[in-house]
Amino acid sequence: MTPVGAANARGVEAPHVLHVDDEHGLVDLAATFLEREGLAVTTATDAETGLDRLEDNSIDAVVSDYDMPGTDGLEFLAAVREDYPDLPFILFTGKGSEEIASEAISRGVTDYLQKETGTDQYAVLANRIEESVRRYRAESELAETRRRHETLLANLPGMAYRATTEPGWPMSFVSEGCRAVTGYEAAQLTSGTVDWETDVIIPEDRVPARRTVETAVEQGEPFEVTYRITRKDGEERIVWEQGRAIDDGESADVTVLEGFITDVTARERNERALRTVSATQRAVLQQVTDGVFVVDLEAGEVLETNAAAADLTGYPEGELVGSDPKALLSAAETALADLTSAGEADLELPIARADGSPRRFTVSCSTLTFDEHRRLVLVLSPTE
Template sequence: MGRSGGSIRVLHVDDEPELRSAVKRHLEREHDDIVVTTERCASDGLETLSEEPVDCIVSDHGMDGMDGLAFLRAVRSDFSDLPFVLFTGKGNESIASEAISAGVTEYLQKGDGTDQYTVLANRIERAVSENRTKAALERQKQRHSTLVSNLPGMVYRCRNERGWPMTFVSDGARDLTGYDASEIENGAVNWEEDVLHPEDRDQIWDEVQTALAASEPFEVTYRVTTKDGERRWMWERGRIVARDEETEVLEGFITDITVRKERERELRRYETILQAVGDPVYTLNEAGVFTVVNDAMETLSGYDQGDLIGEHISQVMTPTDVHDGEELIADLLADEDRANGTFEMDIVTADGKKIPCENHIALLPTEDGAFRGTAGVIREITDRKQRERRLEQFASVVSHDLRSPLTVVQGRLNHVIQTGETAHLEDAADAARRMERLIEDLLTLAREGQRVGEKKSVAVDVVAEEAWDSLQTGDATLTIDTTAQVEADCNRLRELFENLFANAIEHGGPSVTVQVLDTDAGFAVADDGDGIPDERHDDVFERGFTTSDDGTGFGLAIVDTIVRAHDWSISASESTAGGARFDIET
């Protein structure tokens, strides 16, 4: 049994008590690092050896019972490397030869005087030192071997030459290539010709030589063909470790990255699909933090990918919508037969605008069934929401505004049928005409979601004159004081003027004066009628808003629709004559 360092534990076996005492005394007195344990026979020495740590054995040969050679053979059966010094006074060449054959470390004959103990101590120290060095090297070699064998790849040493002739290859070569390390080391397998993919050979050579010329380690990624014809991807890193008269010697490490390459390829395919979807797509981890967003998500939200990745979903959602989404996820997790769901929400853009959307979310699939996050596909539903609002307005008109004149028509006609008096037919006709106007306005508003037609440069005064001529204006007067040219859909612009003029005549009286004039930002329509109360300037564009018993409440809403379809803006104010004024910024 050996010790890794510190003092030297010596087991001295000799059947002469005086000699045992003399050896112990001289060794321990003159050498502080030596500690001697003595035994009188070989059998006692073996027992001590089994119980205590020993760095070196010193033994006599001619002892009763088991002699020194027999003792040596017994020690070697269990401790092949333990230093053993045969220190005997009855030595000869035959004994020395047998001792060497049995594995003795040192053979030393006893002599006279104390110098023999100095020689013995030196032999002991040298033998122990060499044994400890050898043991340390073996441990280091074993650690290195263990490390290399546990690496997920192959360690090599090769010459920097075409073909990459290898002088050392670890056992990992078989797992990587299907070839035994010995086949590659002895040249039976040429690494360049038999293993490297033909299309990658020159590129690998060039990249390695470029790195070496810059005195830098090299890293290369390439394909190989295994012994059974399989194609795999490898990653290699290496460097120069030595130079000889002919070339450099390289050492490096190679590992299989086929799975990583397949994942990267799958990720690229996945990202291509994400971009091709067209709709905003994202993924969140289990904490609700963005991990993936596509370009459409950037466009919708106004945030760059870098601004969203790593941020919580609340960056683009209101707290209420986040709560609704979390409740939906909880429902999905609780229902084994359901993996996706939909809820409505608003996307809060980078500039604070809220865009109504529908969010289709699904749980991310996992092998262990644990929750890892969600994927979402967002679809903007602004147009749908507008259609729903128009449908609600239509239903309101049908259920209320059309019902009133319809009731008048039914009542008057019933009275005529019962009495034969036709004077009430005029009231029925007026009610029918009101229903006709309501229906026409509803049809106009139904075009809100449509784009304007082809835009071209039109003269505002010409279109305004055409609109005025299409109306029954009575004693009303139009003055045009503009030379403006605008890019517009001519028909929709004429429709805008018709509704503004009709509004002025309806609310300003039969003799109202209407003016079309230039402004710095576009043009305006003003009248000298009763005007609009200041607190109602923003309300007049709402659908159904009217202060007239005969009005439909949709005229200015139609104007607002046409303005927004052109990407213009409109505002209401008081004219210089005290009437109403509408400014259109183009």
């Protein structure tokens, strides 16, 4: 007997077959020969018991006789299809006719095989079973892969797509995330009812976006591009797109793209506001008459300074940025450490200017936290 889950002679997991036939001798004989062919077999002698076996066992295929008392093979097939719509079902019958075969096909039978005399028929039956199970497993695996893929796409914060570089960026596939990004249904984009280039991308960004994509494609590189779109409700949003050209083996005359588009409006607006604030801060900083140093405590280097700091120390402003503040305050390194640990203090310290001449300054220190990073702010005021 071939154990369920064991590999057969061909090195693949042995199909587990439910064989239903009301003739005890024939069902046992068939089980013996099918097991010799490397199949695992569970038997039943009526349809009702067969349905119970289906619930209690992991069955890969059903083989059933047609002419059985009570529930015949076609009625059994209909009952199986209610709960197992894709499970391989082979009608293996001694009473065959075109009418029965036609009815079986209409009810979703996988295969139809006429019983014959002799034992060679079981090798044929085993072959039909294995082929049906192979297709069933492959289709089930493909369906599961598609399901996982669709689940992944549905949970991504954006829309996946497949398109060509033809005018309008015609799309053959769009994930359901397009509704959140654009307000349009996927079918509106894939059918061409909505044109991505002329209906979605705002006019000013169409040419720059196309140029970026086509340049990357010509160079054989992936692309990234940010542009503005108009949603179905008229709202303007900013999106970020990444993708690359692919060879799909079918579209020889056009360039096919696969990529992902996500809404980055909030991020872009925050970054724009941050740039505005930073520019304002720099402008204010340059108006301060005291020397100001902003130090990254983790990196131990000057991040930003002002023109007054350059004038007071004699170092070019560009030379101060990126330098170690301890080098500037070498004569008072211990005091600087005290300033840093104290968090806020004022000290009078001698500082050597670029030309080597000493000059005394009042150094005010405070530590601040920006975006979870500690910064040390030093303000130098000359004492004379």
